[in-house]
Amino acid sequence: MTTPLVDLKGRSPWSVLPPLVMGFFMVMVDMTIVNIAVPSIQKSLDADLTSVGWVNSGYLLSFAVLMLPAGRLGDRYGPRMLFLSGLVVFTAASALCGLADSISLLIAARVIQGVGAALMTPQTMAVITRVFPAKSRGAALGIWGMVAGLATIAGPVLGGFIVEDWGWEWIFYVNIPVGVVAIVYSVVTVPHLETHKRYFDVVGTLLAVAGLFLLVFGLQEGENYDWGKIWGPVTIWELIGAGLVVLGVFLVWQHRLGDKALLPLRLFHYRNFSLANVSAFMISFAMLGIFFPLTIFLQSILGLSPLAAAMVNLPASLLSGIVAPFAGRLSDRINGKWVVATGFGFIAVSLLLVYSVLTPDVSEATLIWCMIPFGIGTGLVFSPMVNLATAGLDHRTAGAGAGAFNTIRQVGSVVGSAAIVAMLTGRLATTIPNAAHDVAAGLPADLRQPFATIFSGGDVSADTIQQGFQPPAGVTGEAAKRIGAAAQQAVGDGFTVAVKDTLLLVVAALVAGGVAALFMSPTRRASDDAVPAAGAGEASEEPAAV
Incomplete structure (x- = not known):
């Protein structure tokens, strides 16, 4: 029997976990569930594809930008209050999303939904870190990691069933009963934790929000603007550069404020926190990098x-959910860095297997088997990585650390998405x-010129590939069929090569994440479960400093 770190009035720490994972599951599912409903939303609301793209972009943008201040607000006003506030906002916004009768209203509701997600997410880690004793914290974070793994792929699967049977509105309506149950459960089980109502870094908050907005918007929307001009003379790259400059000013300001800062930089003095953030960035980069090209390839x-x-990815997702709790428990018993590094290795092996078998006529069964190591790897990575990152956080910095960790993880997703889209489209321009x-070269001489005109425009975007290439005007009968088949073969061969090249970039990111894990140091097992008193110099489980 483990001793809780706070007074739970005789309850087990495990009683706190259900509402936290319910809220976190909704947040993670809503990152991916909308993608499957894009055609339905576009038709129902009579919207263009760019506008529908903002249904997801608006959510991801507000989510990523606000997590850092939300984490610090959790330290100041208590994670319970912030988590409940986020649940209420998220649930209400879900209802607004379903009721939206225009694309602009739907985008606005999704932005509000992202605000709720940002308020909730850092608190889930902070509460687990502060409520669970060291000996069982890894197991609890294993459940947290299982939710992350399941939700990643559950979104498209659930979305497919819901959209086909009920309509796109219900991908948002289903959040309402789950949210209400989570709110009631939270009121009953999530404890009031000690707060630290000290100086709040307003300037740092404004700098962080502005810098992250410019950076994330630029990376997220770069492809839509062809990495060129946005408004007048302003370009995407100038926007990204401005974001980096503002974030640089933010870091200088944080250094000046010390422990009063929105993001106390002393957190990064500890090796495991810094390296766990590198690993989190890389795994998020890789997750987006895997699914974007493969989803287009499959369809x-x-x-x-x-x-x-x-459904091709479903077995791996389920396996991830099975492995994650065991990985969390294992990281309580051995040095978690070996579990994380092994997980990165499994994912890299999975991608190399996919690379080796990928052809335009590869079978679904073959890809399912190749993705099995991916499921094992993601199950091994998430919970031990979070355990290593949070081992050095005490009750004064749990929220700030969780906010930083989740912000960096989310930015990794945005960077990964932008990098993979840019590389895939760039390679398609050559490979097709x-x-x-x-x-x-294999066509009769009289068909080569008509065949060449199909590709003469140079438009080889993902949209063009999904719509297909049509034989040129004036070519009919058997010649049209032969040219159409040849064009399909060229597209299949060229797209396959582009996807394989893109997967190598993802493998490189995984290697970097695995190497970062290997350089982590062992965490000291605390002999007691007491949270350090305010003002204590170190947390009882603090990892070795760099």
Whole structure:
């Protein structure tokens, strides 16, 4: 029997976990569930594709930008209050999303939903860190990691079922009963934790929000603006540069304020916290990097429906959920860095297997088997990584640390998405014309010129690939069929090469994350479970400093 770190009035720390993971599951699912509903939303609200893209971008943007101040607010006003506030905002915004009768209202509701998600997410880690004793914290974070793994792929699968049977509105309505149950459960079980109502860094908050907004917006929307001008003479790269400058000023300001800062930089003096953030950035980069090209490949090249494409990844997702709790418990018993590094290795092996078998006619079963190590790897990575990151956080910095960790993780997703989209589209501009040249060599001489005109415009974007290439005007009958088949072969061959090249970038990110894990130091096992008193110089489980 473990001793709780706070007075739970005779209850087990495990009684606190259900509302935390319910809220976190909704947050994570809503990052991906909308993608499957894009065509339905576009048709229902008579919106263009760019506007519908903002349904997801608005959520991700407000979510990423506000997590850092939300974490610090949890330290100041208590994680219980912030978590409950986030649940209420998220649940109410979900209702607004379902009721939206225009694309602008839906985007606005999604931005508000992102605010609720930002208020909730850092508090889930902070409460677990402060309520669970050291000997069982890894197991609790294993459940947290299981939720992250399941939600990543559950979004498209659940979305597919819901959209096909009930309509796109219900991907938001289903949050309402879950949110209400989580709110009631939180009121009953989540304890009031000690707060530290000291100086609040308003200037730092404004700098962080402005810098992250400019950076995340630039990276997230760069592809939509072709990495060029946005408004007048302002370009995407100038926006990203301005964001980096503002974040640089933010760091200088944080250094000046010391422990009063929104983000106390002393957190990064501890090796495990810093390296766990590197690993979190890389795993988030990789997760987006895996699913974006593979999802397009499954639907555009293999011809699967959105739901069938999501089902290819389902076994790996379920396996991740099974492995995660055991990984959390294992990290309580051995040095967690070995568990994390092993997880990164499994994911890298999975991608290399996919790389080795990927062809335009690869079977779904083959890809499912290749993704099995991916499920094991994600199950091994998340909870021990969080355990290592939070081992050096005490009750004064748990919220700030959780906010920083989740912000960096979310920015990793945005950077990964931008990098993968840019690399994939860049490679397509080369690989498809090259494949078309090779295929043309096998056509009769009288068909080569009509075939070449299909690719002469140079438009090889993902949208074009999904819509398909049509034979040129004036070509009919058997010649049209042969040219169409040749074009399909060229697209399949070229897209396959581009996806494989893109996967190598993801493997490189995984190697970097695994190496960061290997350089982590062992955490000291605390002999008692007491949280350090305010003003204590170190947490009882603090990892070795760099």
